[in-house]
Amino acid sequence: MALTSSDIDRVAQLARLQLEPAERTRMLAQINGFFDIVEQMRAVDTSGVEPLAHPTAALGEVALSLRDDVVSETNQREANQRSAPAVERGLFLVPKVIE
Template sequence: MALNLEDVSRIAKLARLELSPAEAPVMLANLNEFFSIVEQMSAVDTSGVEPLYTPLSALQQVELRLRDDVVTEGNQREANQRSAPAVEDGLFLVPKVIE
């Protein structure tokens, strides 16, 4: 996937970056180099490779420390909202700050 200068200026505009005319070709080269590395990585066959949940599992056997997913606290919405100046339908009401 090769980008051109028009793509770079569009990406810069979307990212709200201001690129000078001298910076655009340098950015183009960097982005094209990055995408070539991504293409090389995508070409590698990883069908027989198990995903790692931690980098340490490549070096040693790592036991997952999982706990049961159970609710330990009840619904305390009303107690938490007692001190709120304004509440409606279980939601905090705040003043409008953006016009």
């Protein structure tokens, strides 16, 4: 699936971007290059390959070095909420956006 210059113009308009002609050309090449990579990946036969639950699962039993889950910052909720327009019981109140 290759994009055209008009597709790039449409995407730029939707994203509210002003692209110079050189930027438009570079963007077209980059996005079409991305689609080429996707097509190459689609061409690979992956039948019989089990999906991995985690990327390190391919390495076998690997001990991950995770940091300890400890509190490193003090509770500054009140200070952080001072500038909020509306707060109730420690929660930010926001206008309803879905009816």
